[in-house]
Amino acid sequence: MPRLLTLTLNGRARSDAVADNLLLLDYLREKLGLTGTKTGCDGGECGACTVLIDDRPVLSCLTLAASCEGRRIDTVEALSADGKLNAVQRGFHEKLGAQCGYCTPGLVMASEGLLRRDPDPDEAAIREALASNICRCTGYVKIIEAVRHAARLRAEAAAP
Amino acid sequence: MEALPEFALARPRTIAELAAARAAHPDAGLLGGGTDLMVNIRRGIVAPKVLIETKGVAALRTIAAAESGFEIGASATLVEIAEHAELRRHFPGVAEAAQSIAGPTQRIMGTLGGNLCLDTRCIYYNQSQWWRAANDHCLKTTGTMCHVAPKSRGVCFATYSGDLAPALMALGAKVELLGPAGQRRLDLAALYIGESRHDGKGKGDGKNFLGLLPGEIVLRVRVEDRGGWRSGYDKMRIRRSIEYPVAGVAVALKREGDALAGLGIAVTGTNPRPVLLEGTEALLGRAPDAAGFAKLDDLVRDQIMAMKTTFTQGFYRRRVAGVLARRLVERLWNI
Numbered sequence: 001m002p003r004l005l006t007l008t009l010n011g012r013a014r015s016d017a018v019a020d021n022l023l024l025l026d027y028l029r030e031k032l033g034l035t036g037t038k039t040g041c042d043g044g045e046c047g048a049c050t051v052l053i054d055d056r057p058v059l060s061c062l063t064l065a066a067s068c069e070g071r072r073i074d075t076v077e078a079l080s081a082d083g084k085l086n087a088v089q090r091g092f093h094e095k096l097g098a099q100c101g102y103c104t105p106g107l108v109m110a111s112e113g114l115l116r117r118d119p120d121p122d123e124a125a126i127r128e129a130l131a132s133n134i135c136r137c138t139g140y141v142k143i144i145e146a147v148r149h150a151a152r153l154r155a156e157a158a159a160p
Numbered sequence: 161m162e163a164l165p166e167f168a169l170a171r172p173r174t175i176a177e178l179a180a181a182r183a184a185h186p187d188a189g190l191l192g193g194g195t196d197l198m199v200n201i202r203r204g205i206v207a208p209k210v211l212i213e214t215k216g217v218a219a220l221r222t223i224a225a226a227e228s229g230f231e232i233g234a235s236a237t238l239v240e241i242a243e244h245a246e247l248r249r250h251f252p253g254v255a256e257a258a259q260s261i262a263g264p265t266q267r268i269m270g271t272l273g274g275n276l277c278l279d280t281r282c283i284y285y286n287q288s289q290w291w292r293a294a295n296d297h298c299l300k301t302t303g304t305m306c307h308v309a310p311k312s313r314g315v316c317f318a319t320y321s322g323d324l325a326p327a328l329m330a331l332g333a334k335v336e337l338l339g340p341a342g343q344r345r346l347d348l349a350a351l352y353i354g355e356s357r358h359d360g361k362g363k364g365d366g367k368n369f370l371g372l373l374p375g376e377i378v379l380r381v382r383v384e385d386r387g388g389w390r391s392g393y394d395k396m397r398i399r400r401s402i403e404y405p406v407a408g409v410a411v412a413l414k415r416e417g418d419a420l421a422g423l424g425i426a427v428t429g430t431n432p433r434p435v436l437l438e439g440t441e442a443l444l445g446r447a448p449d450a451a452g453f454a455k456l457d458d459l460v461r462d463q464i465m466a467m468k469t470t471f472t473q474g475f476y477r478r479r480v481a482g483v484l485a486r487r488l489v490e491r492l493w494n495i
Contacts, residue, residue, distance in 0.1 A: 020169040020211075043199045045402050050265060057265045062198040064191075066169050067213060110265065131401035132263030 007068050010034075010078035018065045024058075025049050027065035028075060036076040036105050040134075047133030050106040050113075051075050057113040057132070076105040079112065087157065088112045091150030092143070099137035107133045111147045120151055165207045171216050175338070178217050178377065183340050185210040186375040192235065192274030195266045200279060204289035205301060214273060220379065223247060229384040234273030234377070239264070241272060241324070251383060253391030253410050257327035260393060260408070263401040273378045276325055276335070280318035280354065280366045280432055281404060282308060282469040300367045308467050309358070317356050318366030318432055319469045325352065325434040326410040326426035327393045333383040339376030346371075348381060354432030356465070366432035366469075389414045389422065390492040394484050395429065398472070405429035406472050407464075407481035411488040420444050423489070425456075427481050430464040437463055448489055456489065457482040 002017040009032075018027060028034045028051070040048030042061055049061040052074040079086040085093060088111050098104040107130060114121055114129040121129065126147045127140075135143060170188070172178040182188065189197050189208035192215060200206045214220065220233035223244050230247055241247065241258040248255035261267055261275065284298040284307040297303035299316055306312040325348065333348045354369030355362030364371070372378075395408030407429045414422035423440040437459050443452045460482040466474035 021164040021167050023164065042202055044195050044266065047263075047265060056268050058269055059195070059265055061202075062194040062269070064169060064194070064198075064211075064213075067171070067191075067215075069171075129264055132265035134402075 003066055005065055005069055007070060008072040010074055020064070020066050022065045023061060024051070024063040024065045024068060024073075025060040028060060034075050034077050038102055038105055040103070040106070045134070046103070046106070047110060048103050048106040050109045050133065052109055052113050052116075055113060055116045057110045059132075074109070074112075076108055079108070086112075087153040088115065088147070088150040090153055091146040091148075095142055095146040095149045097138065097143045097146030099135075103133060103135045103137075107135060107143060111150060114147070115151055115154060119154060121147070123148070164201060165204075167201075167208060168210050170210060170212045172212065172214075173216050173218070175217060175219050175379070178212065178214065178220075179338050181210075181212045182377050183375045185212065188212045190214055190273070190277070190377065192271035193237065193266070193269030195262065195270045196274060196278050200286075203287070205285065205292075206279075214377075215271065220273075226382065227384075229382060231380050231382050232272050233380045234271060234276075236272050238267035238270045238272070238275065238324075242267060250385050251327075251331060251391055253327045253330065253393045253412060254324065254383065257323040257393040257408075257410060260395055261323050262403075266402065272324060272381065275322045276348075276351070276378055276381070277370060277372075278320070278322040280316075280320050280369050282316075282318035282366065283471060284308065284469075285318055308469055312358065313360050315356050315358065315360050315362070316366035316368075316432070317465075317467045317469055318369075319429060319467075320352065320354060320366075320369060320431060320433050321404045321408070321429045322434065323393065323395065323405070323408055323428060326408060326428045326436075327391070328381055328383055329426040329434060329436045330410040330412040330424040331383050331389070331391055332386070332412075332424065333381050335381050336379045337372065337376050338379050339373050341373070343379070345382075349426075349434075349436045351378075352433035356432045364432075369432050386414075386422075388416075390495055392488050392492050394488050396480050396484060404470070406470070407466075407477045407484060409481060409484040409488055411485065411492055413489060413492050415493060418447050420446065420448060420452075420493075425459075425485055425489075427460065427464055427485070430466045430477055430481055435463055448493055453486050453489075456485055460485050 006015045038048040040046035170181045188210035220235035335348045353364030353371045356365040391412040395405040397403040412424040425437040466477035
């Protein structure tokens with residue numbers, strides 16, 4: 001049965017009629033056309049579908065849209081502004097943190113969630129925070145460099 | 161878009177609303193973080209007509225000091241349990257167990273109640289619809305035969321792999337349940353009935369592994385600080401995140417001078433239930449020495465039943481469980 005879902009998506013309030021059995025992933029991709037969030041394993045094992053709910057990473061392939069009533073959701077589409085990549089996206093771009101790119105939106109969102117919580121994580125904290133995301137290309141070394149670089153870019157941008 | 165089966169979602173906000181929803185729909189799926197249940201729905205393994213979301217019940221999200229211990233609500237998330245400084249100080253084994261579950265994103269989503277009631281797993285069960293159909297469905301779903309033990313006469317051997325249950329059981333935790341007949345409290349160990357005896361005379365099995373009465377729900381767990389107990393949790397996995405255990409062991413022990421004064425050990429990932437080892441009092445009254453560790457290894461090997469429910473061989477899981485138990489006792493003894 002459809003219900004009215006009201007939430008804040010990428011900084012904007014919106015309301016949509018959603019079915020109880022609609023996944024957040026399908027709501028984003030199929031209903032709203034926000035295809036930056038990727039469908040990977042469909043089983044909560046790969047992290048490609050990671051989005052932020054109230055700033056914390058969540059797997060949208062296992063979350064019902066109807067459960068997000070009143071929550072604040074950020075997808076990878078929210079990160080760039082005025083045509084400019086944000087710090088995490090620049091970090092992945094400049095340090096070659098993406099290869100085939102399929103896992104990248106999920107890893108970017110998990111990293112964004114980490115930096116919003118811990119602006120200066122050490123390598124162990126980065127490894128720990130990204131342990132729910134699988135990348136089959138990079139071997140992770142470049143991704144960790146990318147997140148460290150992103151933390152520096154954020155700090156520079158925040159400096160007076 | 162691969163549509164999910166039709167179901168209605170109930171979103172109770174209070175314990176009374178939750179209990180009413182559960183009483184009205186005893187066959188409903190209880191949805192915590194969804195990291196177990198939603199996967200099984202997506203794979204066509206289960207198809208409840210009603211899902212009751214438990215995370216919206218604020219009264220069940222608390223972790224609070226109570227009397228001489230802690231009360232953890234069923235909707236507290238795994239990351240909240242892992243990062244609760246006071247809880248970790250009193251019961252490091254519980255925090256270590258929470259921290260060891262899946263990966264960081266799953267821990268943000270998952271709940272205590274979901275982890276305690278985690279469905280049992282088997283290589284013949286946790287597969288896609290087409291895989292299971294091609295192999296003839298097993299008896300935990302719609303089939304008539306256990307593919308792990310074809311001669312089991314209706315007994316299922318799917319493996320329980322939750323991490324918080326053993327950690328809490330080793331500390332003697334109690335669980336509080338609410339059902340149509342009211343509230344009751346029992347030893348957490350008594351919640352798990354998956355004995356899976358080969359003669360079919362056990363209380364429960366891998367399919368029927370929770371001792372919940374119809375319409376009953378887990379409200380919270382209470383763990384008492386009995387003074388002077390140390391606790392820890394360790395598990396082995398093939399991969400260190402997003403992976404189920406080869407074996408997991410929780411130990412709680414009390415050291416008095418040069419003698420063991422108390423010892424609780426629980427093992428997960430091997431049987432259709434978390435196993436609270438019987439007979440550990442044989443190690444008390446002296447320091448854990450070679451003879452004590454040999455006895456401990458015997459207890460582990462005798463009481464766990466690692467069948468071919470995972471890709472790791474049973475004999476290896478049995479050996480790993482024994483080694484983890486010994487290492488953990490040594491570590492806690494020498495703190």
